Amino acid sequence: MRKRLIVSLASAAALLLAVPAAASGPPAGFGAAGVGDPYYPTYGNGGYDVSHYDLHLKYQPATDRLEGTATLLATATQNLSRFNLDFALDVSEVLVNGRAARFATTGEQELEVTPAVPLAQGAQATIVVRYAGTPSKVSRYGFTAWLRTPDGGVAAGEPESAWWWFPSNDHPSDKATFDVSVLVPDGTQAISNGILTSQRSSLGWTRYSWRENKPQATYLATLAIGHFDISTGTTPGGLPVFNAYSKDLGENAGAARASVERTGELVDWLSGYFGPYPFSSAGGYVPNVPTGFALETQTRVFYSPRQFASGSNSSVVVHELAHQWYGDSVSVQHWSDIWLNEGFARYAQWLWSEHENEGTAQELADYVYATHPAGDAFWNVKPGDPGAENQFDIAVYDRGALAIQALRNTVGDTAFFEILKGWPAERRYGNASIAQFQAYAERISGRPLGDLLQTWLFTAARPAAPAAGAKGQAEAPQGLSASAAPGAPREPRSWKQIAATNAVHEHEHAREHGAR
Numbered sequence: 001m002r003k004r005l006i007v008s009l010a011s012a013a014a015l016l017l018a019v020p021a022a023a024s025g026p027p028a029g030f031g032a033a034g035v036g037d038p039y040y041p042t043y044g045n046g047g048y049d050v051s052h053y054d055l056h057l058k059y060q061p062a063t064d065r066l067e068g069t070a071t072l073l074a075t076a077t078q079n080l081s082r083f084n085l086d087f088a089l090d091v092s093e094v095l096v097n098g099r100a101a102r103f104a105t106t107g108e109q110e111l112e113v114t115p116a117v118p119l120a121q122g123a124q125a126t127i128v129v130r131y132a133g134t135p136s137k138v139s140r141y142g143f144t145a146w147l148r149t150p151d152g153g154v155a156a157g158e159p160e161s162a163w164w165w166f167p168s169n170d171h172p173s174d175k176a177t178f179d180v181s182v183l184v185p186d187g188t189q190a191i192s193n194g195i196l197t198s199q200r201s202s203l204g205w206t207r208y209s210w211r212e213n214k215p216q217a218t219y220l221a222t223l224a225i226g227h228f229d230i231s232t233g234t235t236p237g238g239l240p241v242f243n244a245y246s247k248d249l250g251e252n253a254g255a256a257r258a259s260v261e262r263t264g265e266l267v268d269w270l271s272g273y274f275g276p277y278p279f280s281s282a283g284g285y286v287p288n289v290p291t292g293f294a295l296e297t298q299t300r301v302f303y304s305p306r307q308f309a310s311g312s313n314s315s316v317v318v319h320e321l322a323h324q325w326y327g328d329s330v331s332v333q334h335w336s337d338i339w340l341n342e343g344f345a346r347y348a349q350w351l352w353s354e355h356e357n358e359g360t361a362q363e364l365a366d367y368v369y370a371t372h373p374a375g376d377a378f379w380n381v382k383p384g385d386p387g388a389e390n391q392f393d394i395a396v397y398d399r400g401a402l403a404i405q406a407l408r409n410t411v412g413d414t415a416f417f418e419i420l421k422g423w424p425a426e427r428r429y430g431n432a433s434i435a436q437f438q439a440y441a442e443r444i445s446g447r448p449l450g451d452l453l454q455t456w457l458f459t460a461a462r463p464a465a466p467a468a469g470a471k472g473q474a475e476a477p478q479g480l481s482a483s484a485a486p487g488a489p490r491e492p493r494s495w496k497q498i499a500a501t502n503a504v505h506e507h508e509h510a511r512e513h514g515a516r
Ligand SMILES: [Zn+2]
Pocket: 296, 319, 323, 341, 342, 345, 504, 505
C-alpha cells in the first residue's frame, strides 16, 4: 500500500509532541479510521460528530484549480488524541481549536489529525483545514467523482464525492448543516445546495454563498461551476425553486427543461403521498457532463443530460424528488439499508405511472415479476442486503419496489399510505435501518411483517407467488418466460420511461467497486 506522509512545517511546535508508537491495535484515544459501515469499512470516521461545515472556496474554471478553507464544527464522542477526516486534495494546514495540528495522509482518503491538545469526550472542536488541488486529476480507488466540464466542474457521486472538494466525516450517519461559499470569475456561476444567500462581485470575481439549513449527508452535498441559464420561482405551495441548465446542452436542452421545470409541481404532488416537503428549497441542475446518471443531491438534484436524450422524462424527476424524503431527510444508517432509498424512489415512479394512467403499481409489479423467471440472476440480489458490489443493481430498484407492492397488498391501502407518509415524519432529518422501518410498519399496520420482508428483501430466490393484489393477478409459471406464458402481463405504457432512468445511479467506477 502506498503511504504518503505530510507534516506541516508551519506547526513546528506541534512536532515536539510525540505520536504514540503503533503497537498492537489502535491506541486508546485514537478515533477509528471508519465509522463501521459493513460495505465500506474505511468510510466515515469514529470518535466525533460534525454539526456544521463551512466551506470557503475559490475555483478557476480554466485550470480546474480548487482552493479552500473548510471549518468543521464537531463534538468529540470519545477522548481523542487523534482523529481522521476523509479527504483527497492536498492539505497545507490544519488547526484544531485555533492551534496548529499535526496531520498525515494514509490509505486512499484518510487524513489523520493530531490536535495540539487532545479532545475530551463531549468537547466541542472547531477544525480548520486549508487545502488546494486539481480535483479532476485526483484518483481514488481508480476513479474520480469530480466531473470536469468544458466551462468548469461538478461534484456529484454516491457513495463518494466529498473527498474531491471538502474534508469530512464521509458517511450518511453523520449529517450536518452546510454553508458553501465559492469565488469564481465574473460570468461564471457556482451552484450548491439550499438557498443562495448572497452573490457579490468585486475586481472580476463573484462570490456565491449557499446555505443548506437542514441536516445533510456528505454525499448529498453538491457543487457545480460553469455557465448556466438560471430559472427561479416558487411552487404553488410557496416553496422557492432554483433550477439551472448548462448553456451548452445542445439538442437535449429542451427536453431537460421540459422535465426539470416540473420540479415544483412534482414536489407538491409527492407531498400528497410523503407529507410536507422537508427542505426550504427545491430544484435541479443539468451540467454538460458526459455521464448518464442522476443523483438526489439535497434540494438541488443532479441530472446528466443523457437522461433527456430520448425526450423529456418526468419519471426521473419524480424518482430524485422522492429521495428528498426517502434518502435525504431520512438517510440510511448503513449503506446496506439502500432499499429504504431506492425501493421507495422507484415505487414513487410506479405511483406516478398510476397517476398518469400509464400502468398501475400492481401492473408494474406483475410485469417485473413475470419478466424475471425463476433462476434469473435478478433474484440472486437481496435488496435488503445487496452487498457493496450490487448496491445499485437493478434488483435493488425493481425487486425493491416489488417488495413495497407486496407490503401494500399485505397491510391494505389505508395502512400502507399511512406508513408511506408517516415514516418520513417519524425519522425526519435523521437516519434509519430497514429493521427500524419494519418495526414502524408493524406498529402502524398491526401485522407481523418479518416473513414478508424476509421473502422479498433477504432471500436470494424468486418468491413463490408474485406480489399479488386481492384480485389475484396472472402469474407467469415458473420457468416460462413472460412472453411464452399465456395471459402474461403486458408491458405497462410507462415501462420504457421508467427503464430509461435505470442509469439513475449508474457508476462509471462500478468495476473498481466490485473488485474491492
Ligand atoms: Zn435513486
